[in-house]
Amino acid sequence: MRYTCSRKLLGLVLVGGLLAAVVLYSWSPETSTVVDIRSKQGPPEKKLFFGKKISSAYHDISYHIKEDVSSRLPQNACVCLADEETFRLPFSDLLFPRVWAQNLDLAFLKFHPDPEEAKHLRAQEYNKYQWRSYSPADALIIAGANNPLQYPTQGVEVRPLKTIIIPGLGLKEETKADHMVYLTASLGAFDVAATVDGVSIKGEGEKYMTLSSPRLSALNRQLQFVTYTNTVFHPKTADTILFATEGHQSFFTINIRHGAVAKLYNSGYKGEYNISALVTIATKTFLRYDKLKDLIDSIRKFYPTVTIVIADDNEHPEPVAGPHIEHYIMPFGKGWFAGRNLAVSQVTTKYVLWVDDDFIFTANTKLERMVEILEKTSLDLIGGAVREVTGYTATFRHTMSVEKGGEEGDCLHIRRGYYHVIEGFPNCVVVDAVINFFMGRTEKVQQTGFDPRLARQGHLEFFVDALGSLHIGSCSDIIVNHASKIKLPWTKSESEKAYEKFRYSSSNVGNNIHYEGFYFKNRFKCMSSH
Template identity: 70%
Template sequence: MKVIHKNAIKTIVFCVLLLGALFHFWNPWTSLRVDVRPREGGPIQEQIFAKTANLIGLYPDVPFHIKEAVAHRLAQNTCVCKADEKTFKVPLLNQFFPPVWAQNLQKAFLGNHPDPEGVKRHRTQEYDKFKIRSSSPADVLIVAEANNPLQYPSQGVEVQPLKTIIIPGLALKQNKRSNYLVNLTAELGTFDVAATVEGVFIKGGGEKHITLSGSRLSALNQQLQFVTYTSIVFHPKTADSVQFATEGHQAFFTIKIGHRTIPNLYNSGHSRDYNITALVTIATKTFLRYDKLKDLIDSIREYYPSITIVIADDNEHPQPVTGPHIEHYIMPFGKGWFAGRNLAVSQVTTKYVLWVDDDFIFTANTKLEKMVDILERTTLDLVGGAVREVTGYAATFRHTISVEKGGTEGDCLHIRLGYHHVIEGFPNCVVADAVINFFMGRTDKMRQVGFDPRLSRRGHLEFFIDGLGLLHIGSCSDVIINHASKIVLPWRKTDEQKAYEKFRYSVQSNLSDEIFYFKYRMKCSTSQ
């Protein structure tokens, strides 16, 4: 009896352990562990690099002649920041033709730093991490060899994370032989077939490497139409390098992996004409200039009585700013210029936001409809206008920005007066990289770029440098806003004006140098 009892206990314990093991391995909530750390390219990318290197420059014995007129336009490793040489002085020459000045950012920022080598190492480490994090197999150059019997999609294949697609366009174009064979290899996904074709043998279904073979080429090509790819490593935005090969030939293509882009649409109502109130919010930041702010609001109401005005205020002793369609947000004292921009833009609920300074004045020439029109009819994300001073001069502050790739010390930033080209259909508008402090932009794009809150006293071009490659920018000289007069005799300045100038023009240590040297990883810059 005792023996039977002991055997029963052993059986029960064994069953419990077995059920526990089965539950662990069959538990639907138990997921595959994957390495989501940033990583550089795998073996397939290494093969791509090697193959591309072998395909480029295969004819060292064939002489050639450089065409200088074209060669000088090619991108070269010429990351040098050089200022214009000083020439003889001519009155007003610099005003009409500003010289190019240069700055060594490494010297400016690291010159008085207590640990310059430590900062350089830290910047290098952060840059290496950034390159790994932001790189994608979709950015790798792939050269398709001539007369390759493999047919494959070179671009345009996309799959959502952990989803399955049929790979379009796969085929083999080969002369008659007794047996045909192809294989595919991936790193972040597996292959299978959505249907089978008689006479085609498949090895490796559900794995990262699959082989398909058969004696009839037509049957093999029919089978290739059903090859599927399944993403098995979750990543919201990446790409997989796929190798497609047959005897003596191999090709590479990328499959983009990522969520579909969710549109950010604004319901501004349907109207034949532009409803500015429904489409645009005016945003500004104020500090110690309530008199100027009142003049701005009064001028806006003269032309746009119901448009919403968002005000970010970091005064020490804030005063109430009231009225219809006004949103007044109080910030900590002296929080700063770009922090105020972030706050104001964050509260906008319309499709577009117009940025103005608190000492601007709307006039009959401040036609917001023109700005909306060009944004609605083009691919521009942001369009600037012109600011007219009391002298009558209207400034647009149009600049182009470019970056030349440098070495381990950093890149070169070049800022120049001017623009890229005139916009067809809008003769008073051009494409540029930076514009004046009076601009209208798509709200979602401006939030995407954002404003560095460390720039508390001064900052402007930094926003456009942050937006380089993200913002498509225009500038229209026929949309004009007035600038309140800055001409005040010293003995007539108020206490508020003196306090404002003290804050506005206070030295920000070497913050700007740090941003350009460390954040942007520039070694030098030139500007005009």
């Protein structure tokens, strides 16, 4: 009996110790680097990068692969692997999140009437996408070591059908009887802005031009006047220029594009941020006018003159009136992301704040703080935190990456966490996805857009579409409250029951649209996530 009790006691001690270790692990502060992404004075510093050409002339020299380095190189054959479950404890998923994986090709194609046709169409559309998005400026060009040619490696730009002097051209070699260089283009023509005595020029106004002289100094002086004129219109492309001399050749690109048109907002604020002039609050409502009223009342308590844009797809719309309120009626049940598109499309301020219609502003919902971060950093969008009635505060911080996977598609990997803390804002970090409470630069949010086919559910999809184009942050000290969802079944109103029926529908049609977005539109074959 004593032995049994001792064994039970020992078991309790071991379990208790394990749980204590788990709690301490989960509560330990996360270490991270701190990076300064605040705006700097003056233009960004330009740097030149030079690479070393890897010659194929040494094929007869043996080599030994270093596995720990080569294994980190891209393989163009990504796979999604889920973590195996080793043990099960209370709250183990929360404390030790496992990676799950899903084959999106199977999830989508098993519902498709003609899977092979779907795969063919996806490949066809991907080829068109590559053709549309390709630019010669994307090609890797390596400047060979000890090349006597001097030329710009990057940063040369010309407006369509305009002319520039090509900077930095030169020839560095030993003195000889005659020195000669030539240039070749495909989308433009060469000429000179001035001539130098003793230099012979052939091909002025053509795609191929030769310059030669018995005096190297005269040739180099002439090269300072060489011009390039774009002759084939394209709003955004590049011309690859061949610059060569006897026994040596090099390549560089001239970017051809219209100048970026500024989009400035006359907010009229001086000193402190004028939130009413800088920010519009956007939301979408459906069958929850009581929650919407609470949201508006809470906003007006702190921001009485900020414009609120409401997208409404109720079957029987109710009036939502008041100063600085714009209420837009949509077709019945048009959907969640369609409503987001409508609301955001009507924003005219520099920033748009997205909130759900069942959020409640508090003294911790500091829009000024969000504006300050966006004004002082390179971020395009900043998320806050949402506090539930239980006291739990969520930030939904995630990082994402796309791994190349070959002809079958790529892999999307999503992980909880962040990249680094933002210097000057210790409660803010850089991420790829945030909670459903965020402020963004209006034109950047509009450029990304929201897939209107996602009618009842969707959030992560917006950030997947924004990957690579939006610089995103998350701050834990900017908090909005979430209205309580805890209700006994017999106390729910008819509108609440109807909302749940629409919101949490698990139809195959909705799931298939969800999978199609990832599989076909984004060309993923699988995704993995915590």
